[in-house]
Amino acid sequence: MSTRIEQLFQNKKDILSIYFTAGYPAHSDTLPILTSLQAQGVDMVEIGLPFSDPLADGPVIQQSSTQALALGMTTEVLFEQLKDVRSKIDIPLVIMGYFNPVLQFGVAEFCKKCAETGIDAVILPDLPLTVYEREYKAIFESYGIHLIFLITPQTSDERIRALDQASKGFIYLVSTASVTGSGAGFGQAQADYFKRISDMKLQNPIVVGFGIKDRETFAQATAHADGAIIGSAFINALSDQGLEVIPEFVQGIRG
């Protein structure tokens, strides 16, 4: 069966995916942001489930998460906000969060809600491969929810193969040894790394994240990968200018 994510990667190149923190800047902004991103031709969206202690994130996503939590965002509230999302939004939707809130919600219950809501995949950076395979894989698969794994510049080829085997939908290629929101830009080291992974001919499409902030870094990332994800730069734009910035922001990336 071909899902929304598989269809997207079969039919399009240079996939633009946007990450935002659910419930930020305002508690009720989740759906309006999704609607606007789809209208601007964004291909896929990662909805950030905020966590109090986001270890892999830089200051921008920490701050948006803290504010979203202060405004009352929870896992339950997010599913409530998203319950009719598929009547308006047909691009693939991914929830990205940390494992503890999912564990407290109940992994099976979480997957069930994702399936009912029309969420296609989940990214949980701190759920390790071995634990997933031992304890949770059967649950995710029974609800048809993809779990997306990350690879980094330090990941060995052998482990990349294992993560590729376990992933469904796409592989998340972390661009640099860094938390999210690094503004350093990409050099030769990233270009070589993107090409090295591309040459491995993984079974999953490759989407680059971390450090993508503008047209240039998006182009560099998609030169060797199937798509790229922009998070902190988008949240910064939302913080400065509100939701009206979305058309300008997306056009600025892809023109």
Next chain:
Amino acid sequence: MKKSYQVDEWGYYGTFGGAYIPEMLYPNTEELRTQYLSIMAEPDFQQQFDQLLKDYVGRPTPLYFAQRLSAQVGCKIYLKREDLCHTGAHKINNTIGQILMAKRLGKSRIIAETGAGQHGVATATVCALMGLECIVYMGEVDIKRQAPNVARMKMLGAQVRPATSGSKTLKDATNEAIRDWINNPVNTHYIIGSVVGPHPYPDMVARFQSVIAQETMDQLMEVEGRDYPDAVVACVGGGSNAAGAYYHFLDREEVRIIAVEAAGKGIHTDESAATSVLGREGIIHGSKTLLMQSPDGQITEPYSISAGLDYPGIGPMHAHLFRSKRGEFISATDEQAMQAGLMLSQLEGIIPAIETSHALAVLDQLNFKSTDVVVVNLSGRGDKDLNTYIDYFKL
């Protein structure tokens, strides 16, 4: 069959522990996991570790028979004097071990987190000793509360970086240290200060601290003619001093294992740090353990008058001791701890750290027999807490 309370090959104590870390940290923890046991077993490593503990830290620390305290409580109380270690607490046993580990792994840069500053000082100390760059993350709030320790770290050549996210205390300092490690995966070793974090940290730190239990066995054999006590009492925040004091007694069921948590203003108030009572199973800083959290799984901020005990989780070893009922978990309020600190000062002439005062506060609730041999781990000295004692007792 003998039960084992030690970590299994997957890094779990029962159902607690593991390594719930982002992929970015996988190579770092894997490097450590595959090498820590073999490095620690090298004769050269052991020799260097033992030598530094003896000549630099001042070990073995005395096991002191506290006569007047014993008379008051009604049993035989020995104090394991970790407060006499260089830098004033047990923390340096671990930092000595980890700095030698970092050297063997070829690391040139050291990072650490600190709450009250004791672990930060112990880390800055060993970095000075070995000539390695040292960066200590400390919550912005704690930097203001613990000015003397910040000054000590700076004098020792460390850079103290404020953690300005979240609640700006220990848990946020730990987050910042982990983020630094993500950003510097190759040349940096992260010296975690307690038996927390992803596997193999809880086990590695417990092993470095187990010198406390080892010496206790030898010293008891000399004075009591047997190598075990009837009970070991220690305070638990993350739980490193307790892990070290219990270590060799965990599989000896005749030894009572007593863990004292900080009740703060009381376990039924919003201001407490008694994780075994108030926590639920979850993930914090890479480890599955008991932690204080909201129903939605957001980690909450604990409270204790003692900066070393206000951590929202406990080490996975302790979560397992609690769940399996091997350990007796009990808590002491701010008030009980402060009174116990004053009591020890005036009965024995020893001013304890407020963390340690919690362990002393429960001795009269444990129904010891007069012949019972009880070891209390005197984890740290009270110099750093003088201002808190002064304010509390209007001295």
